[in-house]
Amino acid sequence: MLRDVHADERPRERLIRQGVQSLSNQELIAILLRTGTKKESVLTIANRVLKEFEKIHELKHATFEEIVSIRGIGEAKAAQLLAAIELGRRLAQKQVDSRFTIRSPQDAATFLIPEMSSLQQEHFVVLFLNVKNQVLHKQTIFIGSLNSSIVHPREIYREAVKRSAASIICAHNHRATRS
Incomplete structure (x- = not known):
């Protein structure tokens, strides 16, 4: 004891x-x-x-x-x-979120991988950026099955307009399936 x-x-x-x-x-x-x-x-x-x-x-x-x-x-x-x-x-x-600036694909990966690498299903995530390429908002637009996700562009653009985003980055994780 x-x-x-x-x-x-x-x-x-x-x-x-x-x-x-x-x-x-x-x-x-x-x-x-x-x-x-x-x-x-x-x-x-x-x-x-x-x-x-x-x-x-x-x-x-x-x-x-x-x-x-x-x-x-x-x-x-x-x-x-x-x-x-x-x-x-x-x-x-x-x-990570406090006005992270994305200047390269590696920066986007650095921002997203810590959270997305351990997800159990397919996630389609969008980063909404301001004119200085700083992350305004991150949102999971769709959560799919074990190995697929279907996203409609209107969902992405609706959120981009709502956030007054100057640009967006779309990302999704690949879940490896074993047989």
Whole structure:
């Protein structure tokens, strides 16, 4: 149990003393979960979360139902984890969104790949740019099936006119299918 761990080695105390960067993924999740159960420490439950999703990056796609199905996690803990994941996603996107200027195809890729690379379905996304090629708005126009998306130009142009966009960049992800 965590109470059996020396106070200086507990995640919260280490965070305060050494900084958040010094903690492992297991310890960060343990801090978010706050408590364990009568039979298991919070670190054991945090480890179970990491085993369930194998890679920490996969947590980004976790559903409420998947998290609640992990032994030791109820609705409140699942809600805390999902809220933290969404907050992190929003913070990461906000850093990229703040009037990002696109001067090349690579700039567009830099802007879009972090979010689009992990999507599970085909997404057709449009960037709406001002006269300085700064991103005014990003919108997913259509979400398709596993390997296709059908978009009508009127959907794109309607949004471009609404945003007074000087130019647009259209992008979509390719989902590889395995047989």
